[in-house]
Amino acid sequence: MGKYAVDPSLPRRRRPVTTALADTGLLYALAHRPKYLEMFLEFYGENLAVATAVEDEIRKIARVPQVNRAQRNLVLMGACADRLAAKLDDKTITVIEPSEDSTDLEAALQHQLREFDRAEAGRHGRVWHPVDVDRTKRHHGEMESILVATDIIKTGGTAIVLTNDRGASRAARQQGVSARNLRDILAELACANPDLKEEDLLAAFNEMTAHFGTLPAEVRPTDSSAFRCRAFGGACQFCDR
Numbered sequence: 001m002g003k004y005a006v007d008p009s010l011p012r013r014r015r016p017v018t019t020a021l022a023d024t025g026l027l028y029a030l031a032h033r034p035k036y037l038e039m040f041l042e043f044y045g046e047n048l049a050v051a052t053a054v055e056d057e058i059r060k061i062a063r064v065p066q067v068n069r070a071q072r073n074l075v076l077m078g079a080c081a082d083r084l085a086a087k088l089d090d091k092t093i094t095v096i097e098p099s100e101d102s103t104d105l106e107a108a109l110q111h112q113l114r115e116f117d118r119a120e121a122g123r124h125g126r127v128w129h130p131v132d133v134d135r136t137k138r139h140h141g142e143m144e145s146i147l148v149a150t151d152i153i154k155t156g157g158t159a160i161v162l163t164n165d166r167g168a169s170r171a172a173r174q175q176g177v178s179a180r181n182l183r184d185i186l187a188e189l190a191c192a193n194p195d196l197k198e199e200d201l202l203a204a205f206n207e208m209t210a211h212f213g214t215l216p217a218e219v220r221p222t223d224s225s226a227f228r229c230r231a232f233g234g235a236c237q238f239c240d241r
């Protein structure tokens, strides 16, 4: 099924966009280390948003009562959902609904994401069921994130999706939307904040992706140089390219 779709025209340093749409898996990964979630939210500020379906996915888990979480294996995920729900409540994270005239694109994206999923399942020797409701639902947040991004681009804005999911990155690319992942985000933070140490960022990356939003092997950092800013004398030529 190919590799995570990296947009080669995007520099390592963060290039501001009208809106960056984060998907659920990426947000859970960040929320697993609250310090980095805070840094990320501050860094993206008003440009960060989620699609309605991503909000729904987060709130659904946040609503599971504490007493039922252990038995449903939702202790870690529930804690992350609680942190993210608080950010939705206080409007730190904005929610955007896809436009209503995107039904055709919605169907096309649904199909693409399912095909990527099928290919992935095949690669791991798993059986893939075309009417597996959980799988379809699992891609709802990613699909809506891409829809909202295309809406924004259509009206003259700029948008990217933030996802660790390979299929979502590829489906986005086919619609002309660039994807960035957690590795990119931590590298962006390194460029923006010289006090961050690359070893700490690598350790945080590994902790954050141990449970949620695992990044495909082809874009996973092999060492801490992934988070090294080459800025010199205030200029960041390597990172800006």
Ligand SMILES: [Zn+2]
Residues within 6 Å of the ligand: 013, 190, 191, 192, 228, 229, 230, 231, 236, 238, 239, 240
């Ligand atoms: Zn840099």
